[in-house]
Amino acid sequence: xxxxxxxxxADELASALETRxxxxxxxxxxxxxxxxxxxxxxxxMNDGAKDGIPPEKKLPVLKQTTGYRPVGGPYGExxxxxxxxxDVLVLHAPVTGDSGVVxxxxxxxxRNVSLAELLPDR
Numbered sequence: 040x041x042x043x044x045x046x047x048x049a050d051e052l053a054s055a056l057e058t059r060x061x062x063x064x065x066x067x068x069x070x071x072x073x074x075x076x077x078x079x080x081x082x083x084m085n086d087g088a089k090d091g092i093p094p095e096k097k098l099p100v101l102k103q104t105t106g107y108r109p110v111g112g113p114y115g116e117x118x119x120x121x122x123x124x125x126d127v128l129v130l131h132a133p134v135t136g137d138s139g140v141v142x143x144x145x146x147x148x149x150r151n152v153s154l155a156e157l158l159p160d161r
Contacts, residue, residue, distance in 0.1 A: 049073045049074070049075060049138045049139060050073065052134055052139075053072075053140045054082070056071060056132060056142055057071045057082060057083055057142070059156065060130075060142055060144065060157065062156075063156040064145070064148040064149065065148070066085065067148030068085070068142065068143075068144055068148075069084070069085050069087060069143040069144060069145065070084040070085070070141075070142065070143045071083040071140065071141075072141045072142075073138075073140055074138060075137055075138035076137035076138070087145075088143065117133065118132065118158070119131065119132040119133075119158050121154075121157065124146070125146070127144070127146060128144045128145070128146045128148070128149060129141060130142045130143075130157060130158075
């Protein structure tokens with residue numbers, strides 16, 4: 040995966056996000072996944088994520104999450120979106136229109152974490 044923007048490739052963003060989320064949430068970081076128009080690559084997946092919901096049920100959520108593209112506007116470019124579900128917290132950080140990073144966390148792991156600790160530096 041080598042899609043680039045001014046400040047990050049998907050690989051660099053995934054590594055930085057994994058480090059940041061591991062520091063903030065520890066073992067409650069379930070997975071970090073890089074994607075582009077042609078592939079999905081798992082950078083990290085803990086045992087709970089491997090043993091949990093089958094991939095065929097997770098993939099539609101991933102596609103829905105990465106398919107949503109907020110446009111830039113008066114607030115600047117879109118850098119990340121957090122989706123909160125009953126059983127998982129999903130952080131989506133797009134890099135380009137067709138590439139980005141998705142991280143999943145235990146929903147209770149973020150109770151004592153500031154939003155700034157979760158979001159990627161851009």
